[in-house]
Amino acid sequence: MKTKNIFFGLCVAALSIPIHAQEIKLKGKELFGDMTARQIGPALMSGRIIDLETHPENAQVIYAGTAGGGVWKSQDGGASYAPIFDDHLQSIGQVAIDPTDPDQTVWVGTGEIWTRNSVSVGDGLYKSTDGGANWNKITGFDNSERISSIEIHPEDGDTVYVGVLGALWSDSEDRGVYKTTDGGKTWNKVLYIDKDTGVADLIMDPSNPDVLYASMWEHRRTAWNFNSGGEKSGLYKSTDGGATWNKIHNGFPEGKLGRIGVAVAPSNPERVYAVVESEKDEDKGLYRSEDGGASWKQTNNDFSLTVRPFYFSKIVVDPKNPDVIVKGGLSGSISRDGGNTFKALGNMHSDIHDIVFDINNSDMMHVGTDGGVYRSWNGGTTMEIVDNLPLSQFYHISVDDATPYRIYGGLQDNGSWYGPSSSPGGIEARDWVRVGVGDGFRVLKHPTKEILYSEMQGAENVWRYDMERNYTKNVKPLPAKNSADLRFNWNAPMAVSVHQPDRFYMGSQFLHRSEDMGDTWKVISPDLTTNDPAKQDKNSGGLSADNSGAETHTTIFTIAESPLNENVIWVGTDDGNVQLTKDGGQNWTNVVANVPGLPAHTWVYHIEASVHGEGTAYAVFDGHASGDMTPYVYKTTDYGQSWKSLVTDDLKMFARNIQEDYENENLLFLGAEDGLYITVDGGQNWSHFTNNFPPVAVHFLDLQKQTNDLVAGTHGRGVIIVDDISILRDVKPEILYKDVHFFDVEPGVMVEEGGFGGGSTELQFVGPNPGTSVAIKYYLKKRHTFGKMALEIQDMQGNTITELGAGKSKGINIVTWNYTSKPPKMAAAKTFAFGGFTPVRVPAGTYKAVLTKGKKTYETTFEVKNDPKSFISAKEREAQYKTSRQLFDVQEDLAYMVYQINHIMTKAKDAINANNKAKKVAQPLIDELDALKNTLVVTTGDNYVGTAPPQLREKLSALYSDVAANFEAPSAAQIENINLLMARFNEAKQSFETIKKKRLTKFEKYLAKSEMQPIEFQTKEEFVDTKE
């Protein structure tokens, strides 16, 4: 009947299905199966926070919207946070909690709104109705790029206002204030100025939801300039739910205005504050209105109120006190007199973007900075960082060839660092070493020495850092006699050479080469840029000068020396030149005109010189700084004479970086604005890699040669590693049609480690280690759902060593084995012998992985090797294994003996219970066995401080565990102790035999005489196989 049902059910399902042939493509989530990325942070310096929001009723719940790392939710009052937006673009503008359904309904507007040069982009508006577990994209905002504000009606959650700041680098008619009254199904644009002027801030009067304040901001970025301000910026107010708007500038500065931040005092909504960017220094700063914006009075124009309005125009009023106002800024500042005077907030990371007060206690504050979230319990005087937000924003990363390899990189406003790819106990904050200050960018390790190069913004410093001596020297290239001023990009390029280890390149508008690690420099090119004076304006910022150097343009951005020929050097410039020399810099050719379909002057973000051919290279161009979000990825095999686009419809957003595989020319990795893409067929199909890899902006990729780990430097989620991508080299069309395909298994190395690690507290982020187990990898054409499937490890004689949990995903499955068999069967006792949980490690050799799926079996063989760094001899190793096995067997012999004792005692007690006459023969047997048992195992106490003195089982298992967990031969003390315990065990065996001879025989006779069931024991094999 069942079968019928099942069959029928499936047939019904089949009938409703349109039939078409299934084609297996080399793409998609199916391809990657359970290959999973490893997010290792770091979190100690965290990253830029854009928006903080508190739940209106539950002080435990806080949301953090981040610049490039998605949305994080705290449910413990800000002690720790967890990511809740990992399937969507990670650049966040605004988070809003529906006051009518605060536990469930949350809105997220994407696209960072503190519009520095390095911001990522958003792709619209999202809504969750389950507290952030699932998100639905709201239609109509796909091209919004940046959403600055979401205001929700306090009684009607379907009425929502959304402020779109809009495109940073281009015109946009999507800017403006939008209103929905049906929960986001339909929208009306209720305020629009023009294509240049977006919503910087939109605030609803908490006492009257029809009253809205909207600050409109005229602004634009280019790759070489930023302009804040114009005639069209202004502050508007609506008192009719957005139907009509009026400018409210009575008392505001005359002339052009820039970015304006607004805040209404919740405890007195007529009190409105605005921080205003204007033309004249004297009328910039904070304005206060006592009449809902009808008139304004300037209260303060100190530095902290006027500093960098595009980055810091956030003002927040204490919900309980209209005179307490906090402003974002370089340090953040707080006023307790209605904005007349301010003092700085306590020490924390600089660049404060948002502040929220605890809903119950205004002494508690949460502050979002360029370096994470900070908490204060004393009104902002002392601050402490949240330690578990791995939001680091890498501009670049590189790896070395150490074991474990180290990852080097520079961070937005958080200096330069290196850290290990694995560390005992996990990769902790203390594992990361600072190797630069300011904004960090490229960090490159010297190919052979413990020396690295790091830099800060615009190559203000270029450090040669001696990692062993903790010693730095500034080796920045400087102008020489008769040379022009040097133009370095904010993110200035550097390169080292695999051919000449002491060679070091830097790029300004010229290519600089040093053969002595930066001590002396030689310019080996003419100006390789367009040198367009129109793109060299040094006055950036608009109404507020902002000449940080971030907009320095017409510079070299990428340098690639061919790994096959040191005289072949590629250079890419931010203004769109691809320059090539084949003679070490004597002659240069600009080959960009040969690139088909590429708009002129598109930023050359990365050139990868191939290992597969001297004339082969990849180039990634990025036009987003001119509003062009198209990906441009090309390959040449003829020194740039011709280029082929590798872009397909699979790629949705602009890309910054490409990494080729060193072995398989068709295997390529692309770092895009929306995450990591991989092709296994030379760019015919790209697959988005999303297994524990959010769609975060990937700025740089590197492939570690020994481990084949793909290491991604993300701009918002730190370093993300896809361990050992070598399996992707073997993905070929023919295997995809097989039901099961085992990939070649890289030999497993039993790493000889036994140290201690882990000093982090539970609220500190710890990056996971890659593990040292051997990885068995196979492809399944279909996901295994019905029927049995098992994976076991066998020796070459077919003896089972252990069973593993088989991966059953369609696509690639990776199952690891830690080189051990099962732990021994232990004697039953009152408490645990913890040593008995230790398994025996197998000797090096060849093993089989056998996969059973239904009635079919599939197998592969692989090698297990000893640690090549080991100092342990083969003889010692053999002694360790032999002794471990011996003690393992002794555990099981002891367990079997205790089983027999217990079995006899149970029988004897049963016999007494059945007939008291049995006592005569049974009781002495019980007594003697009990006495013996008490010397064999613990029969009293508990697993903690009530523990009983250890007996033979406990002593033997502790010794066994010590020997089996080690790699060396047992020590002399251990051997002596083994002999001692073995002698005791032999004595016990003797005693048992004596009791059996003397007492058991009599009892057995009694049983026979009484026609009772004789005593029957399981065989030892049967006993060992019982599962308990």
Add this chain to the structure above:
Amino acid sequence: MKTVKLLAVAFFLAFAGISNAQTAEEIVENYFENTGGLDAWNNINAMVLTGQAGMGPQEFPYTQYVTSDGKMAIQISLQGQTFTPQAFDGEQMWATNFQTQKAEAMDAETSANFKIQSKDMIDTFLNYKEKGYTLELQGSETVEGTDAFKILVTKQPVIVDGEEVANTATFYFDKESFVPIMSEAAVTSGPQKGMMTQTLYSDYLEAGDIYYPHSLTVKFNGQVGQTIKVDAIEINPEIDENVFLMPKQ
């Protein structure tokens, strides 16, 4: 034999493509129909599952007792000791304290919250309407490399640290066979609160008159945390009620 047929059908379906739009209700109906029929499911009043539970390299034999009226006990036997890491008698949740080896009651909130979940002892979706659950089909998603229907199930809220917290889980139903292959839920209490756990279901095999997953893998934020291999399932056996009751000291 039945399994073979089933596999053959599934194989056919693989080449037939994926199905048209379905409602959540239809998907759940198909699930029960394909795994023995609703009658067979509704006939279950108790189950005893035995198998191996693994955490990292350690594996423990376990027995799980469940009843359709919401009682549950898990027993683990190890080194001659049997202990109960989790049991629920219908009102009270309790567990063996590992150190003292004695039974201790869990906090009142945990018991009250488990009582809400205890309606799902046989299956989350069995009689979901009567249980007051709402289902929402949230479209399709690729999980385990496989096309799946994504269904959000919303149950009665639980209370965590005194606050009412939504009680939802997302289930992914294989589009070919309509059985769940993965569920996902956020941890609602404790220091891991907010962390997502995924449970993978596979090795659906006959158990009495139904098909039941004999392999479960629990992942925390994508990393394998626990594996459960079911060796045997008894349907409607006699169960000593004492296994559910907290032993008196």
